[in-house]
Amino acid sequence: LSTVHIESDNANNTLIAIGGDNVYLTFTPEEPLLLDSIVVTIAGLATTLTESNGSYTATLTLTGSEPDGILEFTIDFKDRAGNPGIQVTATTDESYVNHDIYPPEIEIISITSNNSDSTWAKVGDSVFVTFTASETLDNISITIAGVSSSYNELSVAKYQGYHVMDDSNDEGDIPFLITYTDLGGAIGPDADTTTNNTNVQFDKTVPEFSLTRMATNNVYGDSLAGIGSVDTLSFTISENQRDLNVELAGSQKTPEQEELNFITTHTFSESD
Template sequence: MKKQIISAAIASALVLGAVPTAFADTTSSFTDIDNSFAKDAIQRLVEAGIINGVDSKHFDPKGELTRAQFVTLMVKAMNLPVDTSSMASNTFKDVVGWAAPYVDAAYKAGIIQGTGANAFSPNSNLTREQSTVIMVKALQTVGEIKGTGVPLTFTDADAISDWAKSYVAMAVAYGLIKGNPDGSFNPQGNATREQAAVMGTNFLKSAEEVKDENKPTDPAEPEQPPVVIPPVTGGGSTVDTQAPTLPQDVTVSDITETSVKVSWTASTDNAGAPMYKVYINAGQVFNSTDGTSMIVTGLTPDTDYHFEVRAYDAAGNMSNYTDPVSAHTVARPVAVSNVSLSSDNANNPLLAKVGDTVTLQFETSEEVIKLSNFKINGGNPTSFTCTETQEGGTWISQATYVIDESDPEGAMNFQINVKNAAGTYSQTIEQTTNGQYVEVQKAPVLSSVTIASNNANPAEATSGDTVTLTIRSAQKLLKLSNFKINGSNPNSFESVQDGNEWVTTATYVLDGTDPLGAMSFQINVRNEAGLYSVTTEATTDGSSVTVNYQGV
């Protein structure tokens, strides 16, 4: 099934040299590709929906390519299934946002590995040898390839990493790469966007060749008897002039943002099984198939299309056009980016207490309104605004939420659900772009309080002994000015995390002026959100320390 999907994507992408009407204006607005050696490749991939410009006017051909951008290009070229239900990678902790579904699809297909433990480094630059390895691994998913023994004649072949040499050799054998005009390969150099476009088109061509090389044969299939075609009256040769019958029951299904599956019932022909052509909007032709369905790719989201099918035989005889069937491609979800969450807490914008206002901010390329299932911590936002920036082209939305007593302690959650003026919805977004969240804190609770001295008898202390007050809580604690031990400030105060709780210690050194008898203390602390504890003056386990200057 994988090979069939890839074959359909390749077949459709390769015919995009003749630009369909639906794509006629896709690249005409780029002002920076006329002098690029990759202009034709850029146009082909943009028209096929495999690569995009950096904005509506620029492609930035000399710009360096990130690992996430190249993997996305390859996943689109291979037509791999992409699960966009989550904007966080299931495999790599450092991949969040738009690239996550593509990186996961590539990892599942076996064409990439990470750069470390649960890391992919999506924003790092991609070297030429790294991009070559990814392409070859992608080509291997199409079918068996050879070429590991091809000699590497690049002037800098010795600079190619050992782990990459066999892949570079196979890439040369299949025409994926050719090197630079000066004979070098520059394996450690960063790949550029125009180089990626050329590599992408080379991959599509090579993948078709590999598919043909690996086309299965059935030795058990009986040889078909030759078809005897009656001679044409009045001539001295036999000529097939009979067209196949009209394909029947044309339907469309599996409609996505950029593809439609067209199916039909087989035609018959006097000279064997016919082939078929699918016509889009009475113009663009998708050649060819001997099956009874075709996945038409490279379409524009939220667009009407009409499809017709014709059968033809080896002699070139064509059936009539079928009646057109229509399909409307799925609208592309509203893209949400740069999601952040912060509070107006005076001490820490990543903490919030009752009464603090938390702001959820994100960007879109168009004005949006919130839907009823837009939630912050399970509740409706207090306010929602969407404002265009002065530069234009970017809209910043802000939703605020005021923390109250009903909000539970811990990390806040949210669900961004918006739509544009056309009624197109965004995907549900539940994660921030930078992975940071706001934690709701309530007043600190002291789960354990103990006191002991470093004396041989921890329940007694004399001059020079150190007494330690130990406090356990679920939050980090900060000392207030009225935190006292025996009426004085502690000599030291420290709050350290220990697993799921925090251990806070305050020490006090006796100097001979402390009165005899049981020591006293007043624990007054606050958490990082600024909430105070209740003053505590007793231990939870009954421990105490008595000052005694004699016989200790």
């Protein structure tokens, strides 16, 4: 045979086939053949043979139950004189079809942000969903915080989606959803949960101070202070906070806290 070529009609990749795809094995002999002598198998199964202008095409529709991996084939034939040809089991152009029977799966997923606390995000922070699959993926669609998001391929079968948070996003635990197929078009299960229990909370509410009061224990008035006077600062914050920095009378203070209420004091001395 002068040419032997194999391919599938898979919509994504003709080098791959899944259940329902057709596999076509096309070959051209160097001399006319006895049509009744031609026997072609693909994956050990009989095929349907057609002829056009001296070339032959054997077709097999996969059910998905055929063996996984590169599909093997055989071509047996005789010339018009009845001489048997050498059985052909390889293409002349290195073409092949890989039968993919396993759907893809995302095996590792995590979510984080570029906030100083990676479990929180504020307006303007970027949120990243990183995931690793069982094989190279195709047709990836990812939403973060309900918004269609871009993604990068970090390495083979490893990807990272990202989204910059803004005022239109809802506060709270940031959701995500990943849909995808493999290179052959087989659909994998949707992914919307991390595998390492990570999560990111979105907070777009600016904290507010209230009930702020400063007074001294000076006997002549709580707005006056002398050496030995104690100045007391109390205030309430609208929500839990971190990195609270309090300065009173030029001195850094660590206030006492009860729920969202804070209080700190300063005793005046000659150095003030």
